Amino acid sequence: MRSTLKTIMVAAFLGMLFAPVQAAELESGFMDTQWATPAEDLKGFTRVGGSEKLAYYANPQRTYTFFGTEVPGDVVYGFYDDKFFAVYANIEGIDVFSQIKSYIQHKYGLPSKTSRETRGDLTTYSWKVKETQIKFKHHETSGKMKIAFYYLPIANRVNVEMKQEFGEEPPEPIFPLSALRQSQAIREQMEFMSF
Secondary structure: HHHHHHHHHHHHHHHHHHHHHHHOOOOOOOOOOOOOOOOHHOOOOOEEEEOOOEEEEEEOOOOEEEEOEEEEOOOOEEEEEEEEEEEEEEEEEEEHHHHHHHHHHHHOOOOOOEEEOOOOOOOEEEEEHHHHHHHHEEOOOOOEEEEEEEEHHHHHHHHHHHHHHHHOOOOOOOOOOOOHHHHHHHHHHHHHHOO
């Protein structure tokens, strides 16, 4: 038991050493992809949903580590007018959610905004890192948790255009993105965009 605890603590410490590099990158992009990059510049990514202006891509062979914590499952990149502006990922397990949230709070302080919706018991935490926004969502009733990163110069324009057209924020991809779920997500996005 003690050796397991030591291993976990060493892994957490090493993760914290590498996490600041990722945090610094948030200002210019996400991991190795710069904000506003065209979708065609991504290697190994496949389109998994979207519409005319809004498109979602994923790379199922890639693994991701957010702030020193591995995130299992699909990580989806969002594009608007073929410019990279968002990243979405489900968080599996309250322990992973807590580790990432704890690191973000340690690095950037308390969330700049916290909102709570009673319907679905949704709590959203937001941080702003220069022109990037980090959003953490936790649905207490269903247990679903999600993290999103937005490049605000494009995301703000997307929100304005979507509100003008539809009165809503841009839809996020729906997880998990299995082959069946991908086809459902595409159908739902098409329905949303034709509303």
